Amino acid sequence: MSFARALLEALLRDSRLITPQLLLVGAATLMLWPLDGILFQRGEKRKWAPVTLVVLALTGLLMLGVPSGSGFSGMYKVDGLARGFQWISLLSAIATVFLSQRMLDGMEEQTVEYYAMILFALSGMFFLAGATDLVSIYFSLELMAVCIYILAAYLRNQDRSIEAGVKYFLLGAFSSGILLYGLSLLFIAAGGQGTNLSALNQALAMAPKNSDFLVFAGVLMVLVGFGFKVAAVPFHQWSPDAYDGAPTPITAFMATAPKAAAIAAFIRLFGTGLHGVSSDWVPPLSFVAGASMVWGNVAALRQSTMKRMLAYSSIAHVGYMLMGVLSMDVAQGAQVIWLYMGIYLFMNMGAFAVVIHLQGKGEGERIEDFRGLGRRQPVLAFAMMVFLLSLAGIPPLLGFFGKFFLFKLAIEQGYVFLTTLALVTSAISAYYYLMVVNQMYFREAPEGDRPALGTAIAAVVTAACAVTLIGTAFGPWLLEWAGRIGV
Amino acid sequence: MRAYAAILLLALVAACIPVAVWTLAYFVAPKFPNPTKATNYECGITSPGEAREKFHVRYYLIAVMFLVFDVESVFLFPFAVQFKELALFGIIEIGIFLFLLLFGYFYIWKKGALNWE
Numbered sequence: 001m002s003f004a005r006a007l008l009e010a011l012l013r014d015s016r017l018i019t020p021q022l023l024l025v026g027a028a029t030l031m032l033w034p035l036d037g038i039l040f041q042r043g044e045k046r047k048w049a050p051v052t053l054v055v056l057a058l059t060g061l062l063m064l065g066v067p068s069g070s071g072f073s074g075m076y077k078v079d080g081l082a083r084g085f086q087w088i089s090l091l092s093a094i095a096t097v098f099l100s101q102r103m104l105d106g107m108e109e110q111t112v113e114y115y116a117m118i119l120f121a122l123s124g125m126f127f128l129a130g131a132t133d134l135v136s137i138y139f140s141l142e143l144m145a146v147c148i149y150i151l152a153a154y155l156r157n158q159d160r161s162i163e164a165g166v167k168y169f170l171l172g173a174f175s176s177g178i179l180l181y182g183l184s185l186l187f188i189a190a191g192g193q194g195t196n197l198s199a200l201n202q203a204l205a206m207a208p209k210n211s212d213f214l215v216f217a218g219v220l221m222v223l224v225g226f227g228f229k230v231a232a233v234p235f236h237q238w239s240p241d242a243y244d245g246a247p248t249p250i251t252a253f254m255a256t257a258p259k260a261a262a263i264a265a266f267i268r269l270f271g272t273g274l275h276g277v278s279s280d281w282v283p284p285l286s287f288v289a290g291a292s293m294v295w296g297n298v299a300a301l302r303q304s305t306m307k308r309m310l311a312y313s314s315i316a317h318v319g320y321m322l323m324g325v326l327s328m329d330v331a332q333g334a335q336v337i338w339l340y341m342g343i344y345l346f347m348n349m350g351a352f353a354v355v356i357h358l359q360g361k362g363e364g365e366r367i368e369d370f371r372g373l374g375r376r377q378p379v380l381a382f383a384m385m386v387f388l389l390s391l392a393g394i395p396p397l398l399g400f401f402g403k404f405f406l407f408k409l410a411i412e413q414g415y416v417f418l419t420t421l422a423l424v425t426s427a428i429s430a431y432y433y434l435m436v437v438n439q440m441y442f443r444e445a446p447e448g449d450r451p452a453l454g455t456a457i458a459a460v461v462t463a464a465c466a467v468t469l470i471g472t473a474f475g476p477w478l479l480e481w482a483g484r485i486g487v
Numbered sequence: 488m489r490a491y492a493a494i495l496l497l498a499l500v501a502a503c504i505p506v507a508v509w510t511l512a513y514f515v516a517p518k519f520p521n522p523t524k525a526t527n528y529e530c531g532i533t534s535p536g537e538a539r540e541k542f543h544v545r546y547y548l549i550a551v552m553f554l555v556f557d558v559e560s561v562f563l564f565p566f567a568v569q570f571k572e573l574a575l576f577g578i579i580e581i582g583i584f585l586f587l588l589l590f591g592y593f594y595i596w597k598k599g600a601l602n603w604e
Contacts, residue, residue: 004572004573004577005576007573007576008575008576011576011579011580029590032590032594033590033593033594033597037597
């Protein structure tokens with residue numbers, strides 16, 4: 001009897017840690033079934049957008065009140081790392097709801113499911129950022145991924161969208177299998193005693209010598225699984241197609257929120273759970289990071305559509321961020337990655353907002369479509385230039401500071417070759433970002449009218465541009481501010 | 488690794504037996520083929536066509552629902568056995584689990600996925 005009572009008390013006590021997730025899941029559930037037919041009839045579904053925004057705002061409020069601590073038998077933990085990446089995911093979801101309005105209205109595809117899936121995916125990301133157990137990492141990863149598959153294939157009348165969703169789903173399911181197999185090997189190698197990351201780390205340190213190969217195979221498989229999820233070379237093949245075919249607001253979402261959550265789990269798993277066996281994963285992860293920088297940037301040079309270019313650029317940015325995972329000083333690695341990811345969120349959302357604006361009703365996303373934007377819509381073109389230069393990491397913009405702190409840490413940790421590679425490839429990346437700037441300012445505009453800038457898109461562009469410019473002024477102090485992210 | 492030698496031996500023997508039986512049957516069995524004999528066996532009725540054909544999407548819906556409720560019972564049995572020990576905690580946990588399943592069921596019901604004609 002006392003056993004069950006203790007469980008019940010633990011459940012009630014620990015549920016304080018997950019109040020934001022409870023709100024997200026509860027709201028999405030109510031939206032899907034009982035409320036959908038009652039509140040808003042067919043044709044009024046666009047009213048779900050403000051409801052979703054209210055839910056997201058309340059989630060943010062609840063997050064402020066969540067106490068730090070560990071719970072659910074050590075499966076979930078709220079700390080600086082979890083909070084930091086949860087905020088990034090939340091901001092990304094809010095921006096996505098704003099950016100989606102024009103596309104959903106234009107294609108008459110407003111449904112409650114779209115918003116509910118964003119909320120469910122966000123709850124998965126929240127769990128993933130705080131997961132401290134092999135089982136909870138896997139479950140939250142799946143909760144997040146399944147929702148994103150559905151969102152990628154959301155425009156079910158477009159072959160491209162279906163293709164994106166199916167490709168993403170098949171490769172994602174496959175990589176989940178590899179990840180799960182790797183996790184089970186690690187579980188066995190650690191003696192099959194428990195799946196908590198801290199316990200795993202201790203058990204692996206004391207594992208008998210003959211289980212070395214088991215650990216190595218498990219670590220490699222986990223690396224492959226996570227490599228797929230964050231789209232790092234050579235496990236990136238799904239990402240350009242999925243980014244290209246998915247509805248553009250969802251592409252913006254996919255490039256930021258799930259990536260932030262997966263990177264958080266990456267840091268947590270490799271930094272705390274596998275910290276003791278780092279000699280097994282540092283060489284392969286260095287290769288993955290280097291290959292992502294090189295191939296992401298080189299392949300981006302040859303793209304003619306904006307979405308594919310941003311997809312490859314996102315692969316390259318993941319390569320940079322993985323250098324932070326390589327850091328043996330986990331807390332500092334987490335800080336610089338968080339800073340980088342947060343900065344990347346604003347630049348990326350801003351750039352995608354401009355793409356969505358030019359895209360209109362789903363057509364015209366080639367880089368040539370940016371011709372003459374500097375003359376037609378100077379403010380928008382200026383904002384786009386800020387985002388692109390910041391993505392390229394040109395000083396003194398905000399993106400430069402993200403790269404600077406990351407590269408500095410990598411040098412301090414002794415990854416000189418990798419950092420040199422990162423510097424060279426970010427110089428290459430400046431070429432394709434500047435190519436778009438060139439199109440905007442030095443090419444003649446084609447005939448025909450551009451659509452007016454919608455309020456929602458204008459809001460996102462303004463917010464992102466303001467953060468990028470204001471952040472630039474405070475660049476040198478950013479790392480101190482990010483010091484609150486602890487593991 | 489020595490402990491696994493027996494399993495390896497078992498696997499080898501298990502692989503040899505069917506090969507031996509097939510080879511024996513190939514040489515010993517009388518062969519009088521005719522078209523009726525060569526068709527697929529489908530519970531004794533005349534076969535209506537190829538096995539490789541498109542299935543209606545409903546088939547997958549039903550299959551997934553069957554799977555979901557089948558797995559549900561896998562979780563319900565241990566819960567029922569340990570009902571007294573788990574007390575209120577068990578009821579809350581199984582309640583969450585059942586709610587999630589039933590919610591999905593009601594959702595597809597409301598969506599009309601179960602209306603066939």
